[in-house]
Amino acid sequence: MKPYYWESQHGNFGDDLNLWLWDFLLPGFREVHADVLLVGVGTVLNDALLPQDGRKLVLGSGFGYGTLPDMRDRDLWDVRCVRGPLTAARVGLPAELGIIDPAVLVADMSEFANRPKRIKCAFVPHWESAVAGLWPVVCATAGLHYIDPRGEAKDVIREIAECELIVAESMHGAILADAFRVPWVAVSTSANINGFKWRDWAGTVGVDPTARRIPISTRAEAISKGARFWGVDYDGASHAAEESAVAVTTAAPRSGLRLAAKQVLAAPSTLALWQASRAEPQLSADARLLERKERLYAVLEGVRRDYL
Structure with a gap:
């Protein structure tokens, strides 16, 4: 099999x-x-x-x-x-x-049991947000630990288990947090996030899948999601433009001035993420x-x- x-x-x-x-x-x-x-x-x-x-x-x-x-x-x-x-x-x-x-x-596997709570609060974005967003920088500014959902699965899961609180755009970020009895807050950066699958899982454990909206962090992220960024609608962006924007966003190294400008543009994302980290979290009943x-x-x- x-x-x-x-x-x-x-x-x-x-x-x-x-x-x-x-x-x-x-x-x-x-x-x-x-x-x-x-x-x-x-x-x-x-x-x-x-x-x-x-x-x-x-x-x-x-x-x-x-x-x-x-x-x-x-x-x-x-x-x-x-x-x-x-x-x-x-x-x-x-x-x-x-x-x-x-x-x-996964929470019943011995290798993930009794992990020390060394992380106060972390953000787990959807993998699409991680590809084109500025979320590591946004998290650093907002005082949150960043967990990249594209990382090796066991490493990602260990980090989730070691948190006191999770802010999750990734549905499995919320699912694993709930499984490890880590309170969590659901967020979403765009309408592309699939509400059906969140409601599907939430109905099994009796939690509210309603997500707080977090603004998109970069122009490249808006292009990749066909969304709006600073008043500009990128819904009709071409595939070529998307690839170009994502390549620019992920290119390294960045100049200090350019990164500072991106941080300014991501200020609404930073504020909203910080607010989400202080919202009332939830957890399914044991x-x-x-x-x-x-x-x-x-x-x-x-x-x-x-x-x-």
């Missing part, structure tokens, strides 16, 4: 954790049923992403983009559970099979999270009986 995950060319820890999470949850799964694809963490129930042929075992995946694949053939699709009730409704499953995002079980995890473990036990 082989795990499937969506692979960003930039890296994204919420998807990349599929590379090792299932070895912890289903030891030995790689050695059996070579014809089966394990479809796990991520918004991957998308006809354009998954291969048409072959058997699939779905464990906690979500819908949120594009078109659902035709999953009616139960000889090809073994859907044990999905990420949440919204995905369950789209797939045509009972709501109780929208259990939770399997990423929450009993609710435990109940969902127990249900997911029960599903995994059934998979072990049937496949291993």
Whole structure:
């Protein structure tokens, strides 16, 4: 059996954790049923992403983009559970099979247990924001630690576990924070952030997915997201302009004067991020999270009986 995950060319820890999470949850799964694809963490129930042929075992995946694949053939699709009730409704499953995002079980791995709380507050942006934004500088100015979601997944997760508070634009930043019992605040920099998948997960643990709006930090970020920056609408920007702007933003080294100018332009982002770090955070109830995890473990036990 082989795990499937969506692979960003930039890296994204919420998807990349599929590379090792299932070895912890289903030891030995790689050695059996070579014809089966394990479809796990991520918004991957998308006809354009998954291969048409072959058997699939779905464990906690979500819908949120594009078109659902035709999953009616139960000889090809073994859907044990999905990420949440919204995905369950789209797939045509009972709501109780929208259990939770399997990423929450990362917190049960011994290598992440009892991490020291060495970081007071950190910001985890969406990977698209990290590509073209000025967020490390914005965080430094606002007094927050910056966690790059494109980093090696285990390193990113350790940093989340070591925080006292998380400000999350990355949904898996919030999911992992909640799993580690770290209070969190949801934020969003643009309408591109997928509210469906946030509501899907939030419905499983009884939290409010409403995000505070944070202004975009750079012109390049606005171009990449087709958004507005300092009164200019970049919705119709060409792909060439996007590539050029992102290249300029990520180029190094920057002159001190140019960086200072960018900091001035990012001042609204800095203020809003600072305010978010002082907003009332949230955390799911211990009993609710435990109940969902127990249900997911029960599903995994059934998979072990049937496949291993």
